[in-house]
Amino acid sequence: MNRYRKEHDNKWYEITLKDESVKLVKGQQSIPAVKRKYKGQIRSIRRISMQGLQGWQKERLGNYIAFLDLEYNTGDQNKYPTEIISVGILIVERKSMKEKESYYSLVRPKFNTVLNPYCMELTGLRQVEVDHAPGFGRVFREVLDLYRKWNIRQTFVFGSADKPVFLDNLLLNEEEEELYRIGEGMRDISLQLFFTLFGKDGSLSLEKMGRILNVSVDGALHNALNDARLLYLCYRAVIKGEIPQDRLSMAREELLIREVYQKSRKFEEPMTGYPEEKKQAAYALIEELMSTVKTDSLREKGKVLALCDDILLMTGEKARYQREYFHWI
Structure with missing residues (x-):
């Protein structure tokens, strides 16, 4: 049912x-x-149908789509808000799925002005670059001009965070109501892409989605324009049916194993107090399980991986077999 x-x-x-x-x-x-x-x-x-939906969208939502990605400096909401530090946009013709124009800009935050170490490592941005960037209002008025040029009524994003962060930043910067047009058309398509590929609810990172669909971009991810382009390439591959079935088959198998693995796990965190003299025996048991339990059943493989990681947690070690085994998801 x-x-x-x-x-x-x-x-x-x-x-x-x-x-x-x-x-x-x-x-x-x-x-x-x-x-x-x-x-x-x-x-x-x-x-x-999916094809009919494309036609419906073209007729009522215009001939062009925007693919957008935001990078932001996260913070403690009680002290510093999460603020946008870069935006990347790709304008694409809906019918042909051809790229028409791109936009990229850094954004200087107003309150949360110091980039945290995680943000700098993730995005590759430096503090001096953000310090000399234009402010939120100037950047997104340029974005609005771009939207008007192409009559953009629909913006695709990946994940549920970009839209609320953008709307929060509008309030933080006390910008004009006309900029709400950008946020109103934002639509998260991550779940739709996942469902189309796997036939069930769930999610994957954009990087893994690109790996399954065999699409990639030149340059590092977590650059706003590169991520916007990768999202476009993933969407185009799904819409055009250009899905590598061998990669998808392997990903589906791993997904089933992962689901069984997660249901079979008994412990979440490493335990303490396990006798040191018994750890070697536990490790030997894990090696024996991994080398001798042979099965073609994906469900059984998931259960074995879960058992091995639970044994590791009992000895005080971190779980690692899920991470080592799964390549696609």
Whole structure:
């Protein structure tokens, strides 16, 4: 029953009302709610395929899509807010999926001005670069001009964080309401991409998604423009059906093993007080399990990996077999 619901949750329906207005809803479960809300006003309901959705989006959401990524300096919300420090945007023609224009800029934060070490290591940005960057208002007014040029009404992002961070930064910087247009059209497509590939709910990092789809960018990730371009390449591969089936098959197998592994794990953190003289015996048991338990069952493999990591945790070591075994997910 759950699988049936998930399959329909990934389908789209066009609701036409008697006043000629049109509503787009996702998932069959949404239809009863629409019927209650518009009781007596519905003219027709029809299913829209992925290709049909593309046409629907083109007609109502314009000929061009923006792919956007934000990098930000995280902070303690009680002291310093999370502030945007770079933005990357790719403008793409919806029908041909061809890149038309790109935009990249650093952003000078207003309150959380000192980059934390993790942020610098992740993004490769230096403090002096951000210190000399234009402010939030100037950067996003340039973005708004770009949106007006291409009549952008829909912006794809990867993950649920970018939109709320952008809206929070609008309030922090007390910017004009017209900039809300950028945030209003943001839509997280990470779950949609995952569902299309695996047929179930879940998520992967953008880097792993690119690996499965065999797409990559020149340059380091966690650069806002590079990440925006990688998201575009992933989306284009899925829309055009350019999915390497061998890579996808391996990723699906690993996903099943990971699910069994996570369900089978008994412990979360390393324990203390395990006798030192017994640790070598535990390590020997792990080696024996890994070398002698032979099975073609993906579920059994997941259980063995979970057992080995649980034994490690009991001895005071960190779990490592999931990380060492999985390559795609």
